[in-house]
Amino acid sequence: MQNIIVNKTDDLYTLAEGMRVCEDTEVVFVVSPDILFLRNPLSFKFLERYAESFGKKISFVNEKNEALSFAEPKSFEDVPKVEKEVPKANLAPKTELSAIIRNSIGIIGALLLLIGIGVSVWWFFPKANVVIKTNSEMLVKNVDITANVSANGVNESNKEIPAVLLETVRKASDTIQASGEKEVGEKAKGTVTVFNKTISKKTFGKGTKLILISAETEDLNYYSLEEVTIEERQDLAGGITYGSVEVEVEAEKYGSNYNIKEDQKFEVDDHDTSDFLAQNAEVFTGGSSKIVPAVSEKDKEALKSTLEERLRGNVKTDLELKLVGEQKIAENSTGFETFDEVFDKNVGDEADKLNLSLQVRAYALAYYQNDLENVVKSVLERSIPEQYSLADTETRFEIGDVLADKPTPLSKDKISLLVKVRSFVVPKLNVQEVKDNLVNRSILDATKYLDGLKNIASYEFTVWPRLPGFLSATPHIKSRIQVEIKNE
Numbered sequence: 001m002q003n004i005i006v007n008k009t010d011d012l013y014t015l016a017e018g019m020r021v022c023e024d025t026e027v028v029f030v031v032s033p034d035i036l037f038l039r040n041p042l043s044f045k046f047l048e049r050y051a052e053s054f055g056k057k058i059s060f061v062n063e064k065n066e067a068l069s070f071a072e073p074k075s076f077e078d079v080p081k082v083e084k085e086v087p088k089a090n091l092a093p094k095t096e097l098s099a100i101i102r103n104s105i106g107i108i109g110a111l112l113l114l115i116g117i118g119v120s121v122w123w124f125f126p127k128a129n130v131v132i133k134t135n136s137e138m139l140v141k142n143v144d145i146t147a148n149v150s151a152n153g154v155n156e157s158n159k160e161i162p163a164v165l166l167e168t169v170r171k172a173s174d175t176i177q178a179s180g181e182k183e184v185g186e187k188a189k190g191t192v193t194v195f196n197k198t199i200s201k202k203t204f205g206k207g208t209k210l211i212l213i214s215a216e217t218e219d220l221n222y223y224s225l226e227e228v229t230i231e232e233r234q235d236l237a238g239g240i241t242y243g244s245v246e247v248e249v250e251a252e253k254y255g256s257n258y259n260i261k262e263d264q265k266f267e268v269d270d271h272d273t274s275d276f277l278a279q280n281a282e283v284f285t286g287g288s289s290k291i292v293p294a295v296s297e298k299d300k301e302a303l304k305s306t307l308e309e310r311l312r313g314n315v316k317t318d319l320e321l322k323l324v325g326e327q328k329i330a331e332n333s334t335g336f337e338t339f340d341e342v343f344d345k346n347v348g349d350e351a352d353k354l355n356l357s358l359q360v361r362a363y364a365l366a367y368y369q370n371d372l373e374n375v376v377k378s379v380l381e382r383s384i385p386e387q388y389s390l391a392d393t394e395t396r397f398e399i400g401d402v403l404a405d406k407p408t409p410l411s412k413d414k415i416s417l418l419v420k421v422r423s424f425v426v427p428k429l430n431v432q433e434v435k436d437n438l439v440n441r442s443i444l445d446a447t448k449y450l451d452g453l454k455n456i457a458s459y460e461f462t463v464w465p466r467l468p469g470f471l472s473a474t475p476h477i478k479s480r481i482q483v484e485i486k487n488e
Contacts (some may be wrong), residue, residue, distance in 0.1 A: 001024055001025055001026045001027075001028060002023070002024040002026070002028070003027075003028045003029075003030055003097075004018050004019065004027060004028070004029050004030065005024070005030050006029055006030060006032065006035055008032075008034065008035065010035075011324045012020045012043055012046065012047070013349040015047060016046075016047060016050050017046065017225055017484065019050070019051055019054075019056065020050075020054055024056075024243060025055060025056050025057065026056065026057050026058075026059075027051065027056060027057070027058045027059075028059050028060070028061055029047075029058065029060050029061070030062070030063065030065075031057070031059055031060055031061070031062060031063075031068060032062070032063055033062070040247040044060065044311075049097070059319075065456070066411070072188055072449045074229055078109050079436040082432045086143055087205065090224060102363070108184070121398035123262060125466065126463060126465065126473070126475045126476070126480060127463075127464055127475055127480040127481070127482070128438065128446075128461070128462065128463045128464075128474050128475050128480065128481045128482070128483075129460075129461075129462050130434065130438065130450070130459060130460070130461050130481070130482065130483045130484070131459065131460040131484045131485075131486060132429060132434070132450075132453070132456055132459045132483070132484070132485050132486070133456065133457045133458045133459065133485075134426045134427050134429070134455065134456050134457060134485060134486070134487045135426075135455075135456075136458045137388075137424065137425050137426075138422065138423075138424055139380070139383075139384070139422070139424065139425050139437075140421070140422050140423075141157070141379070141380065141420075141421050141423075141424045142381065142418060142419070142420055142421075143375070143376055143379050143417060143418075143419045143421055144159060144413055144417070144418060144419075145160070145161060145372060145375055145376075145416075145417045145419055146158075146159060146160045146161070146166055146415070146416055146417070147160075147161055147162070147163035147330075147365050147367045147414060147415050147417055148160055148161070148162065148163055148225060148413070148414040149162075149163050149164070149165055149365065149412070149413050149414060150413065150414075151163065152247040154374055154375060155370045156378040156379075159379065161367055161368070161371040161372060161375060162366070162367070162368070162371065163365040163366065163367050163414065163415065164327065164367075165321045165363065165364075165365060165366075165368045166319050166323075166329075166363065166364050166365075167319075167361065167362070167363040168315050168319055168322070168361070168362055168363075169315070169359060169360070169361045169362075170311050170314045170318065170360055170362075171311075171340070171357070171358070171359040171360075172307060172310065172311055172314075172357075172358060172412070173307075173355060173356060173357040173358065174303060174306065174307045174310075174355070174356055174358075175303075175353050175354065175355045175356075176299060176302065176303045176306075176353065176354055177352065177353055177354075178293045178295050178296070178298030178299055178345075178351050178352055178353055178354050179216060179293075179296060179298065179299055180228065180295055180348075181291050181292070181293065181294055181297070181353050182291070182292055182293070182294030182301060182348060182350055183253075183254055183289050183290070183291055183292075184254065184289070184290060184291075185254035185255065185289035185290055186254060186286050186287060186288045186289075186291050186308055186349060187250050187251040187252075187253065187254055187258065187285050187287060188250070188251040188255075188256075188258035188259045188260075188285060188286050188287030189248065189249070189250050189251070189284060189285070190222075190248070190249060190260075190280050190283070190285070191209060191246055191247070191248050191249070191279065191280065191281070191282065191283065192222075192246070192247060192249055192279060192280045193244050193245070193246050193278065193279055193280075194228065194244065194245055194246075194247060194268060194276065194277075194278045195230075195242040195276065195277045195278070195279070196230035196231065196232060196233060196242060196243035196244065196275075196276060197233055197242050197245045197274060197275050197276065197277070198232060198233065198275050198276075199232050199233060200232050201229060201230065201231055201232050201243070202229070202230050202232075202239055202243075202276070203227065203228070203229040203230075204224060204227065204228055204229075204230070204247075204268070204269070205227045206224055206225065206227045207224060207426060208223065208224040208268065208269050209222070209223055209269055210222045210223070210224065210249055210266040210267065210268055210269075210278050211219055211266060211267040212260065212264060212265075212266055213264070213265045213266060213267060213273075214264055214265065215261055218257075220251070220252075220257070220260070221251075221252040222249040222250060222251055222252065222258075222260055222266070223249060223250055223252060224247045224248070224249050225247070225249065226247060226248065228245045228247045229245070229396070230243045230244065230245045230276075231243035251284070251287055252290035253289075254287065254288065255287050255288070255289040256287045256288055256289070257287070258284060258287040259283070259284050259285055259286070259287045260279055260280070260283065260284045261283050262283050263275060263279065263281070263283050264279065264280055265278070265279050266278035266279065266280075272384070275327050286450050292350050293350070293351065293352050293353050294348055294349060294350050294351060295345045295346065295347055295348065295349045295354050296347060297347050299354050300343060300347065300354065300356075303343075303354055303356045304341070304356060304358070305357050307356055308336075308338060308358065308360060311358065311359075311360040312336050312362065314334070314428065315360055315361070315362035316334055318362070318383050319334065319363075319364050322366075323366055324367070326368050326369040326370055327366040327367065327369075328366065328367060328368075328369050329364045329365075330367070330415070330417050331367050333364050333415055333417075333478075334362055334363070334364040335362065335363050335364065335412075336360055336362050337360070337361040337362075337363075338358065338359070338360050339359050339360075339361065340357070340358065341357075341358050341359075341361040342356070342357045342358075343355070343356050344356075347355070363412060365411075365412070365414070365415045367417070372417075372419065376419060376421050377392040380421065380423055384425050385425075388426065388427060388428060388455075389425065389426060389427075389428045390403055427454065427455030427456065429453070429456075429485055431483045431485065434483050435478050435483055436478070436483045437449050438450075438474050438481055438483075439474060439475065439476065439477070439478045439481060440473065440474060440475070440476045441473065441474050442472070442473055442474075443463060443472050443473065443474070446461065446474050447461065463475075
């Protein structure tokens with residue numbers, strides 16, 4: 001039960017509306033004696049019937065909480081009849097005529113009051129709800145934005161945002177097992193006599209190649225360890241004497257197979273044996289060999305690649321830790337410089353392991369996410385067709401991958417960012433304009449207007465109360481019209 005205090009300033013419409021919005025089903029009106037319009041029983045009857053339409057029950061009490069009841073108005077049948085003996089009907093007593101007039105005035109006043117209340121209800125009470133559903137369309141766009149260290153602020157027209165240079169350095173070392181092989185040992189040595197069969201003196205420099213003629217499976221080459229000059233041949237009476245000289249030679253490679261027996265013949269460099277020939281008088285000795293682990297070029301490349309990759313991951317993490325607030329680093333926008341590269345072994349060195357000490361510097365241009373979004377929004381709004389607008393959702397657009405258009409080498413001053421953006425656009429609809437076109441119109445005209453709206457999927461249109469005939473219309477007051485636009 002809920003009490004409603006009736007004030008002097010209240011009218012019948014105010015009481016009816018107050019009763020309607022009450023949450024309780026039983027309402028008590030507290031009435032003071034000086035409320036003039038409630039002296040007419042018809043006012044109470046109107047309120048009772050209006051309450052019944054909402055499933056509510058009302059009662060009336062005075063300020064002392066005493067129940068009030070009101071008699072029904074007298075009908076014309078309750079007026080005393082005139083006797084036949086009265087010679088003229090128009091000579092009725094003044095008191096009866098006054099009662100009739102008072103009753104007539106009361107009835108007319110009540111009717112006018114009811115009409116006024118009806119007009120007020122027809123004017124103020126109706127309300128309308130309109131739900132317009134629009135089809136959103138996806139918009140995918142690539143936006144090129146420049147992040148510049150020297151930029152003072154966001155420049156939407158030039159699509160430029162400020163950038164901050166971040167740098168960091170890391171040093172590390174690593175070791176791997178050597179995977180190469182190397183032949184080590186001793187080279188066979190010996191002495192040969194070189195014969196000059198030509199008629200001219202000949203000088204052979206150090207490192208002259210001598211090729212074993214009797215080698216069966218492979219070429220065995222030797223090289224002279226000194227420069228020698230051989231006299232020309234001598235044609236004497238007793239016969240021909242070849243010029244000759246002894247020279248020490250050394251095998252081309254390690255191995256015992258270069259240890260050869262005596263009296264072996266050799267070609268001298270690329271000369272024909274009819275011109276020059278070499279021969280050993282004693283065996284060659286000292287040749288030996290074995291295979292040991294050694295550093296290969298692949299070992300160096302693999303170790304450097306592994307260590308570089310690890311250091312780059314570390315310095316990239318270091319850069320991310322330097323980010324402040326909403327700063328971000330674009331993909332592929334980090335530059336790396338490798339320096340202070342020191343291997344403890346060279347390629348071919350006999351070794352079981354290879355160690356590398358390395359330093360890597362990383363740098364990147366960071367940007368602020370909010371600056372990027374402002375430029376993206378500006379570009380989107382300029383590229384959307386005039387009859388559309390960005391969907392009014394919590395996320396008006398989604399920024400995907402931000403990739404750097406990476407130059408070589410990466411610039412430390414500015415960088416071009418390729419931003420992939422996905423958004424949804426909907427037809428433009430002005431809520432206030434829709435309300436203006438729906439206020440105080442017939443249901444038919446309002447429906448025709450809604451049917452004529454372009455680029456919408458559907459709509460729902462309800463009016464309360466739905467009155468019959470010409471009384472059926474949209475609200476006369478714009479604030480009683482609710483318009484909601486939903487994007488699908």
